[in-house]
Amino acid sequence: MSAPDPQKILQQQQEAMVERQIDELTARLRQGPHAFWDTQPVPHRESELAPSIANMRPLENSQTKTIRREPLPLPPGFEWFTVDVDNQSEMQKLFDLLSEHYVEDNEGMFRFRYSIPFLRWALKPPGYLRAWHLGVRVISTGKYVGFISGVPSTVRTDAQEHRMAEINFLCVHKALRSKRLAPVLISEITRRINLEGIFQAVYTAGVEIPTPICQARYFHRSLKPKKLISVNFTHLQPRMTMSRTEKLYALPATPAIPGVRPLRPADVAAVRPMLNTYLRQFQVAMVFTSDEEFAHWFLPRPDVVQSFVVEDPADHHITDFFSYYVLSSSCLHSAQYPTLTAAYGYYYFNNGHSLTELMRAALVMANNGNCDVFNALDLMHNREYFEELRFGQGDGNLNYYLYNWAMPRIDAPALGVVLL
Ligand SMILES: CC(C)(COP(=O)(O)OP(=O)(O)OC[C@H]1O[C@@H](n2cnc3c(N)ncnc32)[C@H](O)[C@@H]1OP(=O)(O)O)[C@@H](O)C(=O)NCCC(=O)NCCS
Structure with missing residues (x-):
């Protein structure tokens, strides 16, 4: 047998000590209502x-x-x-x-x-x-x-x-x-x-x-009501037939506002500062710090993210911008449809048109892009257009959190952060 290696013994003792500390911590943590979060630098209540x-x-x-x-x-x-x-x-x-x-x-x-x-x-x-x-x-x-x-x-x-x-x-x-x-x-x-x-x-x-800085709610706008009803995402309203429902949610083939076109690489330098300026009105908001970052998040990618600008037909300046990301869900109990595809309202700004008209254009593009439903949270100015554009309130909340930053709680319309 060789002599014990002091280096190794020291290492074993250190490992045992760390194990003990972790055990003690875990035992202490179990006592709180939030055994883990009570130990973290977040507001606990x-x-x-x-x-x-x-x-x-x-x-x-x-x-x-x-x-x-x-x-x-x-x-x-x-x-x-x-x-x-x-x-x-x-x-x-x-x-x-x-x-x-x-x-x-x-x-x-x-x-x-x-x-x-x-x-x-x-x-x-x-x-x-x-x-x-x-x-x-x-x-x-x-x-x-x-x-x-x-x-x-x-x-x-x-x-x-x-x-x-x-x-x-x-x-x-x-x-x-x-x-x-x-x-x-x-x-x-x-x-x-x-x-x-x-x-x-x-x-x-x-x-x-522990503890949200903001609570937002999802709203949903049917694009393909027949499919949404078939997979039990929504239900036929009382006294409504399928054909009346389809008529209610029908959208034109092209947006009513002129000059809507996909965002292009050449637009990035002009559009990024316009979006950052728009987001400044919200108490908490995302900041897009470089053209490279903006290009990553917004240049269109098929079935992932779609962004459009509105170009003034007279002087070709960009006045408005909207975007949505595309995310499918598996339908776990539908024999007919394996998946459901949703567009999620992302960032926008409007300097030329009303937000309602801009989002009506977003619905048209998402509908043409084979999305079944358009979802949006009630943050930024989104509540402004929900009723007119026939969005209905969903049943889930989305809570927003910051780690290691205490700030007052804010209402959803004061928030300009959309995560994926
Ligand atoms: C969320 C998920 C990873 C939690 O894992 P789990 O096995 O259920 O829970 P664990 O026993 O590992 O941990 C429980 C701790 O995690 C916390 N926790 C649970 N969900 C959490 C979440 N979404 N974010 C942060 N912490 C979460 C619990 O509050 C609890 O801590 P507490 O005792 O301080 O309250 C798991 O349920 C899961 O994969 N769910 C489906 C995907 C999902 O919902 N992901 C979160 C998206 S926001």
Whole structure:
């Protein structure tokens, strides 16, 4: 037998100490109503939101925070990995995980089906980091069982701009639910974000956790009512026939306003500042900091994102802009239709036409683009057009959160942030 290696013993003692600390923390955490979120730098209850704009502040001091150098430990048999968004087979495995295990509606009728081109768009903006496309897999089989992503973005709260991580696609395989894997994914991505010198994040969730800065509601506008009724997305209204319903939602083949055309690369330099200026009226809003970033998020990509400008027919100046992203859901109980395709209202500005007329044009384009329904949140000025354009209120809320930033709660019309 060889003499014990002091280096190794030290390492084992350190590992045991870390394990003990994690166990103690976990035990302490179990006592709170939010065993995980109660330990995080977020407002833990309404009363901890900042009382006014003047009191906005980070909830932990990034200067004194110690950031672990090594990834958090995972249960035996699992390992961390990062997805290479340019690798087709890795993206296929991510698609498989999300299309089977990601968000469903409350009744279990529909499940988001983010396509590979959509995921690539969402995960690969300028300045993206592969380390923030974080997954957990089974070591022996390579099967993906958990995922969370972050991408860099800039969010303004009142007069302050923050470089943030935009968090999305948190997902745990159904067989591993309620085993506290989600807090490990969230903590590990937080660590990786902190390592880049970023200490704030923005994220949304249908569930309410501590503590939303804003609650928005989805509104839906039927484009293909017959299909929507068939898959039980909506129902035939009392005293309405199918043909009257179809007539009610029928749209013209072309927009009523002249000069609507797709956004082109040559428009980017002019349109980006116009959108940023428009977004300044909202208390909290996204900021598009470079032409490259704007081009990424808005230049049209088939079945992913569509953006249009309105060009003045006389002087060819751009007066208005609208965009929507396209996302399908699996219909889990329909024999006739495997999927449902929705357009989601994204960013816009209007200097030439009313918002209602602009969004009527968006409905026409989405309808021609084979979308079945147009969804929009009641943020920005969206409530202005819902009634006239025949949007109906949905039953789900979308809560908005900021990590490590206390600010007052705001109403949806004061918000200019749309996440994917
Ligand atoms: C969301 C999901 C990853 C949570 O995993 P889980 O196995 O159900 O829960 P875990 O036992 O791992 O963790 C529970 C903790 O995660 C928190 N949590 C649950 N959903 C969350 C969410 N969407 N965002 C942030 N935290 C969340 C819980 O509040 C709880 O923390 P708490 O005790 O402090 O309240 C999982 O349910 C899932 O994949 N659902 C389908 C996809 C989905 O809804 N993703 C979120 C989109 S916003």
